[in-house]
Amino acid sequence: MPSAGLAPRRIAQLSALLAMFALFTAQIVSALLPNIPLFVAAGAAGLVLDTFLQYRDPGLLAPLSKVRFDALVRQLLRDMLILVGLLRIDGIDPLREQAPLLVALIAFYAVHFACQAVSVLVRRTRTLPIVTRNIDASALRLTASPPRILARRQAHRLLTFSLPVTAGLLLTAATKDAVWGFAGVGAGLALLFLGTTYLATWLLPKKRAKNEQQVMEWLDGWLAEYRPTTAMYFSGGTTSAYQANMWLSTLSQLEKPLIVLRERFMVQKIDATDVPVICFPKVSTMFSLENSTLKMMLHPANAAKTSQVLRIPTIKHAFINHGESDKLSSCNPYAKAYDEVWVAGPAARERYALAEVGVEDKDIVEVGRPQLAPIRPYAGPPTGAYTTVLYAPTWEGWDGNPGNTSVVLAGENIVRQLLADDKVRLLYKPHPMTGSVDPRAGAANERIKAMIREANTKRSGARPGPEAAAELARRTAELDKLTSTSFRASADEMERMLLQGTPSGNREAAIAEATLAWERAYWASFPEWEHRIITEARPAIFACFNASDLLISDVSSVVSDWLSSEKPYSVANTSGLPEVAFRAAFPTVSAGVVLTPKADGVPALLESVRDPEKDRFTQARAELKEQLLGPSDPPSLVRFDLAVKALCAKADDRRARMESRLADEVPSPRKPEESSDELSEGEPTEALA
Template sequence: MTKLRGLGRATLLGAALLTLSYLVMLAGVIAGSWWVFALGAAGSYAMDALLLHRLHNLAKLIQQIRLGITPRGLLRQLLVLGLLITTTTATSTGIGMVLLVFLLLFCLQLMAGIAARMLRVSRKLPIVTRNIDLAPLNIPDSPPMPLVREPMSRLLPLDAFLVFGVVGYVWFGSAWVVAAGALLTVGVTVLGLLMLVWHIRRARTIPSADRVMEFTQSWLDSYRPEVVLYFSGSADSAYQANMWLETMAGLGRRGIIVLRERVIAAQLAPTPVPVLCVPASTDLMALDFGPARVALYPANTGKNIHMLRNPMLKHVFIGHGDSDKIASVNPFSKVYDEVWTAGRAGLDRYVRAQVGVRPDEIVEVGRPQLDSIRTDSAPNSVRTVLYAPTWEGWTDEPGNTSLMDAGPTLIAQLLKARPGVRVLYKPHPFTGLRSPLARTAHRRIVALLEEANRAAGHGDREDPALAALDRRLAAFDDDRGATDEAHNSREESGADPGAVREVAILTEEWHRVYWEGRPDTAHLVIQGPRPSLYSCFNQADLLISDISSVVADFVATEKPYAITNCEGITHEEFRVKHPTSSAAYLLLPDGEGLDTALAAVHLREGDELAGLRRELRTYLLGPSDTSSMSRFAAAVDDLYDRAAALRPLSPLGGESPAELSRP
């Protein structure tokens, strides 16, 4: 039951309609009714289209239980044969001919499936790139997407002409209807097969995987990277790499972004820095990064080992945010040469944890992403509260998140607060990934905010200007468009500073239109990459969150923040355990303490923790007299110089002959 509740209404409704369509076809066979069968068959084809284009979760589920497009198509063909057999005018010869056509169609579809796989393999490069010239690889244009992405889900339903031809025969009694349907079905299937074969022949100009990797090494030798940003992660974690793109572009050294997953390469935001995605570990470990001497790691993942084994590099864990959570002092961090934290708090955290990271290996570099954060009051007529809980985590430790224990209660109290406040709810991207209780709490919060908006007369409405900006930005968001991966890598061969600037301008304009287009009294549920978390910071007068990097980042605004103590310990114990809470207004799961936090927002004299927040900002993020970007760049330069001194470069940019001769 837990799994069923987590599937979602659309998935459950889709499963019910798919099942109903086949039951209706079966009923048509039993009753010998052509129109009942036709109704069920039409429904089954409609569901095939929805599974391909809309109901992706349901498509994955039924594929796992072996009810994919192929068995569904065979079952539909079996049922239409049953309908034909029940028809008194049908002859054994006619039934046999229809069966032969189905067998011929199955053979053609099998050949098409093999050809589609061959095409996919022939066009799948061992690398995915951006801002790297792939002209020498002679990559032809992408085939039409129906031939590349799930081609069999598009070819198999082409039996519709024959299926409805049989239905027409049962209705009219004319064999020509069946013959016409058979010719159309076989004809379009043969056409699809011929197109696949033609594109396979075109793809033969693409070099072999070994040749592509030789080209990659040749490009690295000519580019001579100095700093590597290395990232591996799940599809939902692309934001962890995206947050470092602007920093990489701002370094005064030649940088390269090395990824391991194709899905991350597809979701990576625009950047002028060359991007090289190498999914296979053997391919990555065979590459020589020449003069590169610094590797930066935003996340601790198992695939990091494939770059960590490179002794030419100094390996640095930079993370994707500091917090008091146990994840911020992962014992795995001791495999790096250095760990870079925003401020002194990070160093103290590792010292207390005693996980093997020595104090001399920790460098305070600030948080470059926070240089543009505003510290002035939010530009709203109504005070705004941002509720940004973290996700439930991989364990059930108390205090991982306030979402289940306190989330709906806090939102309900905020909606009743006087003077009134506006609520922005921005959950963590991983919310509900593991816990059904988290998904339930999230849905309850969304329902509360939607109900409050309806009561205030704030209905959902389409914003044409925002929709137009969405369409323009969609072209830059990822490469899941009308072309395949190899084609995209070829087309994105040159870094286009104009494109990066255009995205920045469009994004800024998108945020302006979004915030100006919403009444100050309208509560907002904010999910996805836009609006960004930092733009929500600029709109908020008060943050309510959990022990996470969100709190440490928000401290840069010097505005009041509150943390919910869901660990069952006293506030004094909580502050000792979590230093980032030292300047926070602490809440209990029942909302106790919320009035004090809101008073700090409404009355300046009620903000008794303002001085502590300024001190905490320096402790968490470092001094504010210099930009974090300049400190970070200086740290990169210093480490590079030290690493190059240990392993000198030859005039050609690689390791010196003397260094190579060392044991």
């Protein structure tokens, strides 16, 4: 069942395709009749519609490209139909007027193909073997990118420069005067030729970056100067960047950190940070790290390309994961490929032992969760008029297990029960990948949002004044300025490398301060009685934690992170297991209330939050927190830093052993005096003559 949000999109796409085919049909019929007014109108409307859709929403025409009826074919057909129509119109000489027009049109397309060839060459020269960020790479002769319409938008370029061509030909059809056709084709040809010539200037030496060998030599020099010790390695899809972003604040606290990526697009997906970033799209270039001072790598996720970096013998590798839960995915057998597996606390150590996936206990290191520092601890029951409840379900996962997410089987019931309580303020924050595997989850998610919007229409009360909205806008602009880089629409990765050089000042501290100010402004800009649907990156999950009195979630890392606050929580059981078996299978549930798919336990849950005497899990949460996250002293960041230094020391020891072994295996050359001594103890020199 498709989600409701897709229906308007599909209707718009179908309408665009039908309009396109209708105009082509009208152009064909009017050219054969001939019907000059219809012929001119259909030809002009077809080009205008095609150009408009290419600029406004090219995805609507994507099905045509899949069947090889792309913009080039459509425009070529459109022009050929115009020439056919001119043959059918009396008063236009085929030999004296139409033949030259055909030759001029062929020249126009020839220049278009030449421009496309030049654009391919320009893109190749501007595609470096690596991509950097927060590194001064001006020594690579980086330059601004050429206009996007010339270098990267073939369809836009053809349709835009075809506007005067088609206009001139249609005016010839309407007036029977070939001068208009020659003028239009000449104007289009001249514009395209000048554009191609301008684009070709990016092939000149002054605008060309250094070649691959020179770039890699520069990188070796930068690595030798920066001398990194610890790197975070990350590879993934467009929606997985959050797995790396959650570790940025921790990574920035280390000495000489580095971020190593594998996909070019991921460079811009990483949040604002001062840590240097290097992307190695090819394995061969990544092996330049082998000769650097890099001692260890942190891995927040398993990926297909992880096995490639594990082949570098001089670097130690630690798997830090992007969150811990009782799911099997938290005990992936791939983890045994790393030198060490870093976990939050004893619970994860036990989880690996029970899973029997090949990870030895000696390779597990407990480091806590240093990024949980912003979460505020429990300060007692709600004191205001409303109890704020955060419902943060996870997504459906890849294995189809109905217990992964509560959205499908229990989500609507949970929300309905919460909305029925007049003293509840609901924050609904679904996982960003909800519905990506199971359409039922996407549909349920949309229905839940609709329920919350409807509930808000039934509530009323005082709202913050306009100054609150103005403050939020001001804080948003301030934070956006700190966290984003302003690029031209035509900026390519080389230009972005040039603009994203070495950061100035302590930007991360400024961002942290601005984020806190933004969060205060955000919550102050809405009335305390209004339910919120939070699907944007801001406010982040930890900010929602701090604003909430109760969490309702699934078996996921969200529960483990929430436990650092020791606030009450509840987990929905949609696995089909009895509660006793459910608690036994998932230890993170042991200190929370278990909700059935019917969610009939919500009223009692809310009462226990408001009255601590009815909360029977207070002590259990404190004990489970230490079991999941480890002790509070020393702080997690201290334990993490100690683990980094210990693994770096192991890398140093290995290098020393390898150098010693190599020195023993390769005999050193003899010295002259040693040769003389050997001869004096053996046969006389005369015997060797």
